[in-house]
Amino acid sequence: MFVKLPFEVTHTYENGTSVTFPVGATINIGKYPEIAKRLEKYNKKYVEGSPQDKMMRTSGLKKKGTNGNGSRLGE
Amino acid sequence: MGANVYLESVASYGTIGTATSTTALTVEIPGRSGKRIAIRAFGFMAGGTCEAVQFMQSLGKTTLLAVAADGASILNLTGEPGPSGNSLAANDFIVLVQDDGTYHFSEVGAVTGLSTIALCTVITGAAAIGQTVYDLGCAGDTGHINWAPTTVSVLNKESIDGGIFYGTEKGSPMMFSGESAATGSEEICYITVDYINK
Numbered sequence: 001m002f003v004k005l006p007f008e009v010t011h012t013y014e015n016g017t018s019v020t021f022p023v024g025a026t027i028n029i030g031k032y033p034e035i036a037k038r039l040e041k042y043n044k045k046y047v048e049g050s051p052q053d054k055m056m057r058t059s060g061l062k063k064k065g066t067n068g069n070g071s072r073l074g075e
Numbered sequence: 076m077g078a079n080v081y082l083e084s085v086a087s088y089g090t091i092g093t094a095t096s097t098t099a100l101t102v103e104i105p106g107r108s109g110k111r112i113a114i115r116a117f118g119f120m121a122g123g124t125c126e127a128v129q130f131m132q133s134l135g136k137t138t139l140l141a142v143a144a145d146g147a148s149i150l151n152l153t154g155e156p157g158p159s160g161n162s163l164a165a166n167d168f169i170v171l172v173q174d175d176g177t178y179h180f181s182e183v184g185a186v187t188g189l190s191t192i193a194l195c196t197v198i199t200g201a202a203a204i205g206q207t208v209y210d211l212g213c214a215g216d217t218g219h220i221n222w223a224p225t226t227v228s229v230l231n232k233e234s235i236d237g238g239i240f241y242g243t244e245k246g247s248p249m250m251f252s253g254e255s256a257a258t259g260s261e262e263i264c265y266i267t268v269d270y271i272n273k
Protein backbone atom coordinates (compact mmCIF):
# COMPACT_ATOMS: atom_id res chain seq x y z
CA MET A 1 0.00 0.00 0.00
CA PHE A 2 1.37 3.36 -1.00
CA VAL A 3 0.76 6.43 1.14
CA LYS A 4 1.74 10.07 1.10
CA LEU A 5 3.06 10.92 4.54
CA PRO A 6 1.42 13.80 6.41
CA PHE A 7 4.37 14.00 8.84
CA GLU A 8 8.15 13.62 8.84
CA VAL A 9 9.32 10.28 10.18
CA THR A 10 12.62 8.51 10.76
CA HIS A 11 12.96 4.74 10.51
CA THR A 12 16.03 2.90 11.83
CA TYR A 13 17.05 -0.44 10.33
CA GLU A 14 18.60 -3.29 12.32
CA ASN A 15 22.07 -2.37 11.10
CA GLY A 16 21.63 1.14 12.47
CA THR A 17 21.15 2.87 9.17
CA SER A 18 18.31 5.32 9.38
CA VAL A 19 16.09 6.92 6.78
CA THR A 20 14.14 10.11 7.19
CA PHE A 21 11.09 10.59 5.03
CA PRO A 22 9.92 14.21 4.77
CA VAL A 23 6.34 15.44 4.83
CA GLY A 24 4.75 14.60 1.49
CA ALA A 25 7.02 11.65 0.70
CA THR A 26 5.17 8.75 -0.90
CA ILE A 27 6.32 5.42 0.54
CA ASN A 28 5.41 1.74 0.49
CA ILE A 29 3.86 1.47 3.94
CA GLY A 30 4.02 -2.34 3.83
CA LYS A 31 7.77 -2.12 4.34
CA TYR A 32 7.45 0.06 7.45
CA PRO A 33 4.88 -1.40 9.89
CA GLU A 34 5.74 1.00 12.69
CA ILE A 35 5.09 3.96 10.39
CA ALA A 36 1.79 2.32 9.44
CA LYS A 37 0.84 2.19 13.13
CA ARG A 38 1.71 5.85 13.60
CA LEU A 39 -0.26 6.74 10.49
CA GLU A 40 -3.26 4.86 11.83
CA LYS A 41 -3.09 6.86 15.07
CA TYR A 42 -2.66 10.07 13.09
CA ASN A 43 -5.70 9.33 10.96
CA LYS A 44 -7.81 8.52 14.01
CA LYS A 45 -6.80 11.74 15.71
CA TYR A 46 -6.78 14.22 12.84
CA VAL A 47 -8.78 12.71 9.98
CA GLU A 48 -11.47 10.49 11.43
CA GLY A 49 -11.81 12.18 14.82
CA SER A 50 -13.13 10.55 17.97
CA PRO A 51 -16.00 8.00 17.89
CA GLN A 52 -18.24 10.83 19.14
CA ASP A 53 -17.14 13.08 16.26
CA LYS A 54 -17.85 10.30 13.77
CA MET A 55 -21.33 9.80 15.20
CA MET A 56 -22.00 13.54 15.01
CA ARG A 57 -20.93 13.65 11.37
CA THR A 58 -23.09 10.75 10.32
CA SER A 59 -26.13 11.65 12.42
CA GLY A 60 -26.10 15.37 11.73
CA LEU A 61 -26.23 16.12 15.46
CA LYS A 62 -24.47 19.22 16.70
CA LYS A 63 -21.81 18.99 19.35
CA LYS A 64 -22.75 20.91 22.48
CA GLY A 65 -21.32 24.41 22.41
CA THR A 66 -20.55 24.41 18.70
CA ASN A 67 -22.37 25.45 15.56
CA GLY A 68 -22.09 22.03 14.04
CA ASN A 69 -19.08 22.51 11.82
CA GLY A 70 -16.52 22.17 14.57
CA SER A 71 -16.15 25.85 15.48
CA ARG A 72 -17.54 27.25 18.69
CA LEU A 73 -20.78 29.16 18.82
CA GLY A 74 -20.35 32.80 17.93
CA GLU A 75 -17.21 32.21 15.86
CA MET B 76 -2.31 4.59 -5.43
CA GLY B 77 -3.40 1.09 -4.63
CA ALA B 78 -5.31 -1.04 -7.11
CA ASN B 79 -4.55 -0.99 -10.81
CA VAL B 80 -0.91 0.00 -10.46
CA TYR B 81 0.99 -1.16 -13.49
CA LEU B 82 4.67 -1.37 -14.24
CA GLU B 83 5.27 0.71 -17.37
CA SER B 84 9.03 0.32 -17.76
CA VAL B 85 12.21 -0.27 -15.79
CA ALA B 86 15.65 1.29 -15.67
CA SER B 87 18.84 0.87 -13.72
CA TYR B 88 21.35 3.53 -12.82
CA GLY B 89 24.60 3.42 -10.97
CA THR B 90 27.99 4.89 -10.41
CA ILE B 91 31.25 4.08 -8.69
CA GLY B 92 33.38 6.97 -7.64
CA THR B 93 34.82 9.17 -4.99
CA ALA B 94 32.84 11.91 -3.37
CA THR B 95 34.73 14.88 -2.03
CA SER B 96 33.85 17.83 0.12
CA THR B 97 33.21 19.87 -3.01
CA THR B 98 31.98 17.26 -5.47
CA ALA B 99 29.06 15.06 -4.61
CA LEU B 100 28.67 11.65 -6.15
CA THR B 101 25.39 11.91 -8.00
CA VAL B 102 23.10 9.68 -10.01
CA GLU B 103 20.53 11.40 -12.20
CA ILE B 104 17.17 9.63 -12.39
CA PRO B 105 15.21 11.23 -15.22
CA GLY B 106 11.45 11.27 -15.16
CA ARG B 107 9.33 9.82 -17.95
CA SER B 108 6.23 11.48 -19.29
CA GLY B 109 3.06 10.03 -17.77
CA LYS B 110 4.97 7.70 -15.45
CA ARG B 111 6.02 7.95 -11.82
CA ILE B 112 9.40 6.90 -10.47
CA ALA B 113 9.33 4.02 -7.97
CA ILE B 114 12.68 3.26 -6.35
CA ARG B 115 12.64 -0.54 -6.30
CA ALA B 116 16.18 -1.26 -5.09
CA PHE B 117 19.38 0.55 -4.29
CA GLY B 118 22.70 0.11 -2.55
CA PHE B 119 25.36 2.48 -1.34
CA MET B 120 28.52 2.28 0.73
CA ALA B 121 30.15 4.87 2.94
CA GLY B 122 33.90 4.95 2.61
CA GLY B 123 36.10 6.76 5.10
CA THR B 124 33.30 8.33 7.11
CA CYS B 125 29.61 7.69 7.62
CA GLU B 126 27.65 10.44 6.03
CA ALA B 127 24.10 10.70 4.88
CA VAL B 128 23.05 10.42 1.26
CA GLN B 129 19.93 11.89 -0.22
CA PHE B 130 17.33 10.95 -2.74
CA MET B 131 16.55 14.45 -3.96
CA GLN B 132 12.95 14.95 -5.00
CA SER B 133 11.35 17.70 -7.02
CA LEU B 134 10.60 20.55 -4.60
CA GLY B 135 8.64 22.52 -7.17
CA LYS B 136 8.36 23.28 -10.84
CA THR B 137 7.84 26.08 -13.31
CA THR B 138 8.02 26.54 -17.07
CA LEU B 139 10.17 28.28 -19.66
CA LEU B 140 9.12 31.82 -20.55
CA ALA B 141 11.38 31.94 -23.61
CA VAL B 142 12.76 29.41 -26.06
CA ALA B 143 16.09 27.88 -25.05
CA ALA B 144 18.25 26.87 -28.01
CA ASP B 145 20.42 23.76 -28.06
CA GLY B 146 23.61 24.64 -26.16
CA ALA B 147 22.05 27.48 -24.21
CA SER B 148 23.48 28.24 -20.79
CA ILE B 149 20.79 30.66 -19.67
CA LEU B 150 17.15 29.89 -18.94
CA ASN B 151 14.27 32.36 -18.71
CA LEU B 152 11.59 31.14 -16.29
CA THR B 153 7.97 32.15 -15.84
CA GLY B 154 8.16 32.06 -12.05
CA GLU B 155 9.82 30.72 -8.95
CA PRO B 156 9.52 26.93 -8.97
CA GLY B 157 9.08 26.93 -5.20
CA PRO B 158 8.69 25.90 -2.51
CA SER B 159 7.78 29.04 -0.58
CA GLY B 160 10.73 30.37 1.38
CA ASN B 161 13.30 28.52 -0.72
CA SER B 162 13.96 30.60 -3.80
CA LEU B 163 16.05 29.26 -6.65
CA ALA B 164 19.71 30.06 -6.02
CA ALA B 165 23.23 29.16 -7.06
CA ASN B 166 24.17 25.52 -6.30
CA ASP B 167 20.58 24.32 -6.62
CA PHE B 168 19.92 21.60 -9.17
CA ILE B 169 17.28 22.06 -11.84
CA VAL B 170 16.01 19.71 -14.52
CA LEU B 171 14.73 20.93 -17.89
CA VAL B 172 12.47 18.76 -20.03
CA GLN B 173 13.76 19.30 -23.56
CA ASP B 174 11.64 19.13 -26.72
CA ASP B 175 12.85 15.61 -27.51
CA GLY B 176 11.62 14.43 -24.11
CA THR B 177 15.04 14.07 -22.52
CA TYR B 178 15.63 15.42 -19.03
CA HIS B 179 18.61 17.75 -18.71
CA PHE B 180 20.12 18.04 -15.22
CA SER B 181 22.25 21.02 -14.30
CA GLU B 182 23.48 22.83 -11.25
CA VAL B 183 22.56 26.50 -11.16
CA GLY B 184 25.62 28.72 -11.50
CA ALA B 185 23.97 32.02 -10.68
CA VAL B 186 20.55 33.63 -10.47
CA THR B 187 20.31 37.28 -11.45
CA GLY B 188 16.55 37.25 -11.88
CA LEU B 189 14.08 34.73 -13.21
CA SER B 190 14.99 35.75 -16.77
CA THR B 191 18.64 34.91 -16.25
CA ILE B 192 19.18 31.51 -14.67
CA ALA B 193 22.77 30.57 -15.50
CA LEU B 194 23.45 26.84 -15.81
CA CYS B 195 26.69 25.04 -15.01
CA THR B 196 25.96 22.50 -17.78
CA VAL B 197 24.61 23.77 -21.09
CA ILE B 198 21.45 22.15 -22.38
CA THR B 199 21.79 19.38 -24.95
CA GLY B 200 18.65 20.02 -26.97
CA ALA B 201 16.21 22.81 -27.73
CA ALA B 202 13.34 23.57 -25.36
CA ALA B 203 10.22 25.49 -26.36
CA ILE B 204 8.23 28.00 -24.34
CA GLY B 205 6.21 26.20 -21.71
CA GLN B 206 8.56 23.26 -21.23
CA THR B 207 8.75 22.15 -17.60
CA VAL B 208 11.63 23.04 -15.30
CA TYR B 209 11.86 21.06 -12.05
CA ASP B 210 13.65 22.39 -8.98
CA LEU B 211 15.52 19.72 -7.00
CA GLY B 212 17.14 22.31 -4.73
CA CYS B 213 20.34 21.27 -3.01
CA ALA B 214 21.02 18.09 -1.06
CA GLY B 215 20.58 19.76 2.31
CA ASP B 216 17.14 21.16 1.55
CA THR B 217 14.04 20.04 3.45
CA GLY B 218 11.91 17.69 1.41
CA HIS B 219 14.47 15.11 0.36
CA ILE B 220 14.69 11.50 1.53
CA ASN B 221 17.74 11.18 3.73
CA TRP B 222 19.64 7.91 4.43
CA ALA B 223 22.23 7.87 7.21
CA PRO B 224 24.51 4.81 7.46
CA THR B 225 26.34 3.96 10.67
CA THR B 226 29.07 1.66 9.40
CA VAL B 227 31.72 2.32 6.77
CA SER B 228 32.60 -0.11 4.00
CA VAL B 229 29.29 -1.93 4.33
CA LEU B 230 26.85 -2.05 1.46
CA ASN B 231 23.59 -0.52 2.62
CA LYS B 232 20.91 -1.96 0.43
CA GLU B 233 17.15 -2.01 0.23
CA SER B 234 14.71 -3.56 -2.17
CA ILE B 235 11.05 -4.46 -2.38
CA ASP B 236 8.71 -5.41 -5.17
CA GLY B 237 6.47 -2.51 -6.01
CA GLY B 238 8.95 0.06 -4.83
CA ILE B 239 10.24 1.43 -1.52
CA PHE B 240 9.29 5.04 -2.19
CA TYR B 241 8.13 7.15 -5.10
CA GLY B 242 8.59 10.36 -7.02
CA THR B 243 6.42 13.34 -6.18
CA GLU B 244 4.27 13.02 -9.31
CA LYS B 245 4.19 11.53 -12.79
CA GLY B 246 7.03 12.86 -14.92
CA SER B 247 8.96 14.19 -11.95
CA PRO B 248 12.72 13.38 -11.81
CA MET B 249 14.88 12.45 -8.82
CA MET B 250 18.59 12.56 -8.09
CA PHE B 251 20.78 10.53 -5.75
CA SER B 252 23.44 12.61 -4.04
CA GLY B 253 26.27 11.63 -1.73
CA GLU B 254 28.72 14.24 -0.61
CA SER B 255 31.60 13.60 1.74
CA ALA B 256 33.14 16.01 4.19
CA ALA B 257 36.33 13.94 4.07
CA THR B 258 37.95 13.85 0.66
CA GLY B 259 38.54 10.32 -0.51
CA SER B 260 35.48 8.73 0.99
CA GLU B 261 33.99 6.38 -1.54
CA GLU B 262 30.41 5.60 -2.10
CA ILE B 263 29.21 2.99 -4.51
CA CYS B 264 25.61 2.84 -5.53
CA TYR B 265 23.16 1.18 -7.80
CA ILE B 266 19.57 2.19 -8.22
CA THR B 267 16.84 0.16 -9.86
CA VAL B 268 13.81 2.12 -10.92
CA ASP B 269 10.33 0.97 -11.84
CA TYR B 270 8.27 3.50 -13.72
CA ILE B 271 4.63 3.02 -12.76
CA ASN B 272 1.35 4.35 -14.09
CA LYS B 273 -0.01 5.96 -10.89
